[in-house]
Amino acid sequence: MATQALDRDQLDLTSSRKTLVLIWQNPNSRRFVKVGQVDSLPDGRVAFQYLSSAWEDGDFVPLLEYPDRDSAYVSDEVPAFFSNRILSTDRPNYDRYLDWLGVDNLSAEDVPFEVLARTGGGRATDTFHVVDLPLDREHSFSSRFFVSGIRHTQDSDEVVATLWNGAVLSLELEEGNLANPKAVLVNTVDGRKVGYVPDWICSDVQGRIKDAWQVSAFVERVNPDAPAHVRVLCRIEAQRHPN
Numbered sequence: 001m002a003t004q005a006l007d008r009d010q011l012d013l014t015s016s017r018k019t020l021v022l023i024w025q026n027p028n029s030r031r032f033v034k035v036g037q038v039d040s041l042p043d044g045r046v047a048f049q050y051l052s053s054a055w056e057d058g059d060f061v062p063l064l065e066y067p068d069r070d071s072a073y074v075s076d077e078v079p080a081f082f083s084n085r086i087l088s089t090d091r092p093n094y095d096r097y098l099d100w101l102g103v104d105n106l107s108a109e110d111v112p113f114e115v116l117a118r119t120g121g122g123r124a125t126d127t128f129h130v131v132d133l134p135l136d137r138e139h140s141f142s143s144r145f146f147v148s149g150i151r152h153t154q155d156s157d158e159v160v161a162t163l164w165n166g167a168v169l170s171l172e173l174e175e176g177n178l179a180n181p182k183a184v185l186v187n188t189v190d191g192r193k194v195g196y197v198p199d200w201i202c203s204d205v206q207g208r209i210k211d212a213w214q215v216s217a218f219v220e221r222v223n224p225d226a227p228a229h230v231r232v233l234c235r236i237e238a239q240r241h242p243n
Contacts, residue, residue, distance in 0.1 A: 003065075003075040008049060011072040015042055018113045021051075023200045025127040026059050032200045033057045036066075038082065038130065040113045041074070046082070048073045078112050085121030085130060086112055100226040102233065118146060119230065120198070129200050141208060141238040144220060147186050147195035151228035159192050160224050160231055169194065169217040169234060173206060182206045186217065186234060194232060205236060213238045 013019075022036035035054035039047040049072040054060055065081050066073050078086075087097055098104040103114040115121075117132035134143040150156050170187045177183040184197040184205050197205050209215055221233040 003073055005071040005073055008072045011047055013039055019133040020117055020130050021133050023129040023131055026057055027127055044077055044109055046075045046078050086115050100223040100230045102221045131200055139240040143201055144235045145198050146230055147232040147234050148198045150195040150231050153193050153195055159194055163219050163222045165219055165221055167219040171217050208238045213240045
């Protein structure tokens, strides 16, 4: 696999097919930092560049694969740093896994990025997550994610069994949460707990709720027989009413 380092002004992202954001969690402060941008380019190529926000945390250091903070990198296939976060095609139940994620009908070129976007690409050996770029505009915001913490929810199997694709969900701030005062619960419309908005985006969601945005949540896909971390795919849509 060849990777080329370019000046940023040489990188043309007008043909980008999908953009993901690399999130790093500082293991000391537990703060989530947006550190990089990953783009799917035509012909299977992948581009990576650091975001300026990466350097706002003094503990973050460049990745070994991408040593120059001011360069853009283009690879002719998905780099190992990201491909190692995707379930191997040789693993048992791979096709079923794609079905749980709702990406089984996509092209082979699109699958890796969609798998990363929907699962987060987390690994036990580091604190990085790869997430779908939220659509963040002045008066609107949208994001899609798998609900976190389902395995710790009381009667989770029974609660998930009541959901269906398109079901409306409700969001509830949990400011008394000692582990994360910005935690946001994901509930059924009758108040039964499903799980949580993932930590990497809960600050964005909590802020919009507190700022009186109109925030809606619904089930995009439910997989009752799947592992807990890919059981409920949720979508959030938020609108800010102009003053």
